Amino acid sequence: MSYSVTFWGTRGTIPVPGDGTIRYGGNTSCVAVRDGEGRCLVLDAGTGIRALGQALRSEAFGGRIDLLLSHAHWDHIQGLPFFPPMFADGQDICIHGPAPVGAGLASVLERQLEPAVYPVPRAARAARLSVREISGDSTVEVSGFRVECCPLSHPGGALGYRITPSRGGPALAYLTDNELGAGGASRVPATWRADLTRFVGGAALLIHDGMYTPVLAEERSGWGHSSALDAVSLAREAGVDHLALFHHDPDHDDAQVDGLLAMARAAAPAGLAVSAAREGWTVTL
Numbered sequence: 097m098s099y100s101v102t103f104w105g106t107r108g109t110i111p112v113p114g115d116g117t118i119r120y121g122g123n124t125s126c127v128a129v130r131d132g133e134g135r136c137l138v139l140d141a142g143t144g145i146r147a148l149g150q151a152l153r154s155e156a157f158g159g160r161i162d163l164l165l166s167h168a169h170w171d172h173i174q175g176l177p178f179f180p181p182m183f184a185d186g187q188d189i190c191i192h193g194p195a196p197v198g199a200g201l202a203s204v205l206e207r208q209l210e211p212a213v214y215p216v217p218r219a220a221r222a223a224r225l226s227v228r229e230i231s232g233d234s235t236v237e238v239s240g241f242r243v244e245c246c247p248l249s250h251p252g253g254a255l256g257y258r259i260t261p262s263r264g265g266p267a268l269a270y271l272t273d274n275e276l277g278a279g280g281a282s283r284v285p286a287t288w289r290a291d292l293t294r295f296v297g298g299a300a301l302l303i304h305d306g307m308y309t310p311v312l313a314e315e316r317s318g319w320g321h322s323s324a325l326d327a328v329s330l331a332r333e334a335g336v337d338h339l340a341l342f343h344h345d346p347d348h349d350d351a352q353v354d355g356l357l358a359m360a361r362a363a364a365p366a367g368l369a370v371s372a373a374r375e376g377w378t379v380t381l
C-alpha cells in the first residue's frame with residue numbers, strides 16, 4: 097500500500113526564517129505520513145507542525161492524529177502549542193514519545209502550555225489529547241501504520257522509528273538527532289550500531305540527521321548529531337534506497353546545505369539516491 101511523506105519542517109535547533117533558508121526551509125522538525133485513506137501520522141512537533149495543522153483544517157480532517165516525538169528537546173515540541181487541531185472540538189490527538197530525563201513526557205509538554213509562557217486558556221484547547229510513553233523496544237500500531245522503535249545516541253536519549261503500513265508496504269525509517277560518530281559511542285551499547293543497521297535494513301526512505309560536515313562533526317563530538325557522510329555510511333550498510341538528509345544546522349544557509357548534499361552524493365554508492373530534505377517536499381513510497 098503506498099503512502100506519502102511530506103516535510104513541513106527540516107531544521108534543527110531553532111527556526112531560522114530568512115533569505116538564506118528559503119529553499120530548504122527555516123521551520124524546525126516536522127514530517128507528515130499519510131496513507132491512501134488520508135490517515136495522518138506526524139513525526140515531531142517542531143514549528144513546521146503549524147502549517148501542517150492549517151492544511152489539515154483546510155481539508156476538514158477529522159480523523160485521529162497520531163504524533164510520534166523523537167524526544168522532547170525544544171525543536172521537536174515547540175510547534176505543538178500552535179498546532180491548529182489542538183483547538184478543534186472532537187479532535188483526537190495521541191502523542192507517543194520517550195520519557196525525558198527526570199520527568200514524565202506529559203508534564204514536559206504541559207509546561208509549554210502554562211499561563212506564564214502561553215496565553216491560550218486551557219478551555220480553548222478542545223481536542224482530546226492523550227500522551228503515551230514508549231521506549232526503545234516498543235512496537236506501536238497507529239493510524240494504519242506499524243511503528244517499531246529503536247534507541248538513538250543523543251544527550252538525554254531519543255527514539256528512531258521504522259514505519260510500515262499495517263497492511264504491508266515499503267518501510268520509512270526516521271532517525272533524527274542521532275550521533276553515528278565515535279563521540280556518541282559512550283551512550284549506547286557496543287552492539288548498537290549493528291542493531292541500528294538491522295533496524296534500518298532495506299528501508300525505501302531513510303530520513304537521517306545530516307547536520308554537519310565531517311569537520312564540524314569532529315568539533316562537536318558528543319553533541320548528538322551526525323555528519324552527512326556518516327548518514328551515507330549507515331544508508332549504504334543498511335541497503336536503503338533513498339537517504340534524506342535532515343535536521344539542517346541553523347547556521348547553514350541553502351548554499352551550505354547544497355554543499356553537504358553534493359558531498360554526500362559523491363560518497364554514495366550506485367543505487368542509493370541522496371536528497372536534502374526541504375519544506376514542502378513530498379515523497380511517495
Ligand SMILES: [Zn+2]
Pocket residue numbers: 108109169171172273343
Ligand atoms: Zn533536534
